[in-house]
Amino acid sequence: MAGRNFSLRVAMYSHDTFGLGHITRTLRLARATVEAIPNASVLLLTGSPIAHRLTFPQGVEYVKLPSVRKRGPETYVPRELGIPFWRLRQMRVRILRDALRLFRPHIFFVDNVPLGMKGEILPSLEDLKKHGTALHLNLRDILDEPGIVRSQWAEDGTHDVLNSLYDEVHVFGDRSIHDSAAEYGLPACKTLFHGYIAPPEPAARERVLPTRRRNGLPSVLITIGGGEDGAGILRCALEAERRLDAVRRLKFDLVLGPLMGVEEAEVIRTTARGRGGVSACEFVEDLADFMPEYDLVVSMGGYNTLCEVMTRAQRSLVIPRIHPRREQELRARALEARGILTLIHPGELTPERFGTALAESLERGPVLPSPRAPRLEGVGCFKRRLEEIAPSFRDPAPRRQKRPEQLVAGVDTRRRGLVRSVLGLGIVGFLACSAGFARADLRPKAVNAEMLVGYDTNVLDASDAEIMAFETHDPGSFFVVEHMKDAALQMSIDGRWALAAGSKTDARLRYTRLQYLRETIRSENHYSLQWRSRASTNTLIDFSLAFAPNVYARHRRDKDALPGDPVFRAEVRNEWDSALQIARALGPHWSSVSVMEGSIRDYRRPFDERDRWRGGGRTGFAWRPSGSAKLDLSGGYRQLRSRNVPYLGSDLSYKEWSVLSAFDCALLGDFLRARAYVNRDWTRYTSTDPGDESHFGRHDNEWEFGGSLQHALSPSIDWKAGVTHMRRYADSALALTADLDEEGSVHDTFVSTGIAWHWQP
Structure with a gap:
């Protein structure tokens, strides 16, 4: 291991959405880590609501994530906080990402859920992978029915993540009980079977369970894990004890679990206090240390409980949970087949059946520890593997701090590129004009140029929320512009060429420059090519292609930024x-018009996950009642697909319906040419993830209207003036409009006036 003062940094993630199993198993592995590597530092990231009640060994610290409660398969709600789940999930994602970036672990262990709860750990996995952290997945023996797990993993991309991101998969189970690699499709070359995790050796501690003389009466310990869903077993046990009391007296100690509802727990305690042979307590941290004192341990068959039972108990009776997963039932049946425990299916549970099973288990139940038990060497194998790989890790060389001016270095590079583009266009234009005078067939059929001065009321096309953040100097936002309003010059030139003498086909090239006077970072170049052909006397075909390079939108928070x-x-x-x-x-x-259209938005790193593609079409008609008036009306549909990296929790895809209308006419004779238009768009985002607060259940309504006036000053020079106003109203099923940032409600107005020049030979 490099360096005398090197300390191995190990991070462990335990999502902890239900019960105590995940945090218990992870804490035992954390303890094994500091025992195997004494100078290691272990950071445990957990959502367990009882983490503060557990004992952490020296060298182990934890970060508490906001807790959730599991309501069903992949369905969660906040446990304590009165906020929408998507907000809580975002909190967890950011806490995980920030903690791991600052801790910079050499090894990162993920417990049982490869993507984390609802994919919350994926951003951190990719971040850590880029910077050399070894990613290891810890799995218990059984997750659920193989068909269910395979289907879910195929749907959410888990198999791809296992193959591309994770370096090793540790299965803390025994192939002879359940072959997880084969059943779930784990990558065979990365999968290691370590055996079950036995509890640590008993330690001296203050006694929690009662000590009393049992007078030779059989004693039964009943534990239901965290206590969220096992109250029915305790009520059944109390009723069975009452009925058995007249026939066969037993001593019961009940452990309710720290997550049992307050009212439910009080009812059970009250009932237990009225029985001389029953005691009840809420929580015992190291319950395995007390198991040898009991003739029988009754449990739900969770992973850690059965590891403790197989190591310490005398006999075992299991009543497994079967919803929302069948993991406990599958494990209990496999161990029952080996003659290690007695099983009662929860559907058969009654006080009579429970009492009979108690009597049979105490008299004839399998005796533990059993020679038929599976391997319980998980901790030892895990330690040996850590000792093998630990010497390969070393701290990376210190990162060189970047200068503050590098914040906008990319923008400076972009400006130089734009200057080169303009110069290049000028050279091409000069050569084309020169050639035109030398060879008449290269001379354009028409040339148009415009020089307009305008005023933009929203330079960044910023949302109402962004404008508020800009005006109040919100520390959570960053703007390189000093003004949201700015004057601008809009310059354009285009030429039209016949592709052959006497041809009905021509081409048009156009260049437009939008130059802001103060906020030059928002200036843009646009290039376009139009090909037009008259297919018949009444059919005209147009094809156009436009390109705008290096369009600056805003400064955005970089999710991959390191300290x-x-x-x-x-x-x-x-x-x-x-x-x-x-x-x-x-x-x-x-006349009729039909249009098919498509667009691509290609974002530069580090925001390339926002890449998007859009396609659609529209159709409509034009009515020309006279030579000086024309009405256009059309409707269309477009669909946008975004790159949609799943773990980002932001799906930009949408469907959009639109209506476009325009009216052209002459005013005051032919003194003025006027045009007015109104466009209406309805946008429905297609995100299916409730955690995507900006897009799930969101729909936008957008209006754009404007007009222009044009007056001929001479045969080749016109005066022009125009105004455009856009207003988008965003509405979300989950988020307040103010929380939608730049994707929220927007309003913008652009006015312009200037001179247009046109020439025809």
Whole structure:
């Protein structure tokens, strides 16, 4: 191991959504870690609501995650906090990510759930993997029925994660009881079977269970684990004890569990106090130490309890849980077949059946410890594996701190690229014009140029929430712009060329530059190519392709930033748009139009998970009642697919319906040409994850309307003025509008005026 002062850092994650099993098993492995590597530091990340009541050995610390309660398969609710589950999940994701980034473990052990609760650990797994942390998965012997597990893992991508991210899979079980590798499809080359985890050796402690002279009467210990769902077993035991008291007296000690409901626990305690042969307590930390004192241990057959029973108890009776998983029943049946315990199916549980099973177990039940028990060497094998791999770890070289000015280094690079683009376009234009005068066939059929000055009321297209954060200098946000409103110059030039003499097909090239005067970071370049062909006397086909490089949106928090790195980075994307339009004359005043369109938004790292693709179409008609007036109306549908990295909890995909309308006319004779338009969009996001607070159950309503005026100053020069206003209203089933950040409600107005020049030979 490198370095005299090297300390192995080990992190362990235990999601703890139900019962005590996960935290108990993880804590035993944490204790084994510091025993095998005495100078190791272990950080345990747990959602257990009773972590504060457990004893942690020296060298082991824990971070408490907000607790949840399991309501069913993959269904959870907050245990204590009165907030939506998606908010609590986000809290857990951020706590996990921040704690692991700062702790920087050499090894990270995940207990039983490869992706964490609802995928909450995946962001950290990818982060740690990039920086050299060894990722190990710890599994108990049985998870659930193999078909259910395989189906769930195929649906959520667990198998891919096991193969691509995890380095080793530790199964704390015995192949002869359950072959997890074969049943669940674990990667054989990474899977190690260690045996079951026996409890630690008994330690001197203050006694919790009662000490009394039993006068030769058989004694029974009944434990139901955490206590969330075993109260029925205790009520049945109390009724069985009452009936047996006249026939055969027994002594019962009940352990209710720290997670049992307060009212339920009080009812059971009250009943127990009225019975001379019954005692009840809430919680015993090391219950296995007391098991040898009892003639029979009754339990639900959880993993840790049966490991304790097989090691310390004299006899065992199991009444397993069968909902929401059958793990306990499958384990109990396998051990019953080996002659290790007696089983009562919960569907058969009655006071009479319970009393009979007690009597039979005490008289003829399998005696423990049993030579037929599976291997209980899990802790020893785990220690040996740690000792084998620990010498291979070392701390990475210290990271060089980046200078503050590097925060916007990418933006400076982008600006230089834009300058080169403009210069390149100028050179191409100059050469094209020169060639045009030398060869008439290269001269364009028409050239148009515009120079407009405008004013934008929302430079970043920021949401209402973002504008509020900007105005109040919210420390949780970061803006490189100093103004949300700015003046701008909009310059464009385009040319149209006939592709062949006498041809009905031509091409049009256009370049547009939007230059903000103060907030230059938001300036944009747009390039477009249009191909137009008249297929017949009444059919016109247009194909267009547009490209906008390096479009800056905002500075966004970088989820992958490490300590010392900039927390916020520039979000920059390339935009591609294409459209195929077919217009067909239907008569002297009517025509139809059909459009198919597609677009790509390609984001630069570290925000490339926001990449998206959109496709759709629209159809409509145009009515021209006279030569100076025209009405256009069309409707369309578009669907967007985002890259949708599952663990980010943000699905940008949506379906959108739209109606577009426009009216052109002449005013004051031909003194002014006017155009007005109104567009309406309805957007429905398709996210199916309630944890995606910004998009689950969300729908947007967007209005865009505006108009323009144009007056001919001369045969080749026009004056133009225009205004555009956009307003988007966002509504979410889960989140407040103010919580949607840049994806929330938005309003923006852009006004412009200037000169247009056009030329035709």
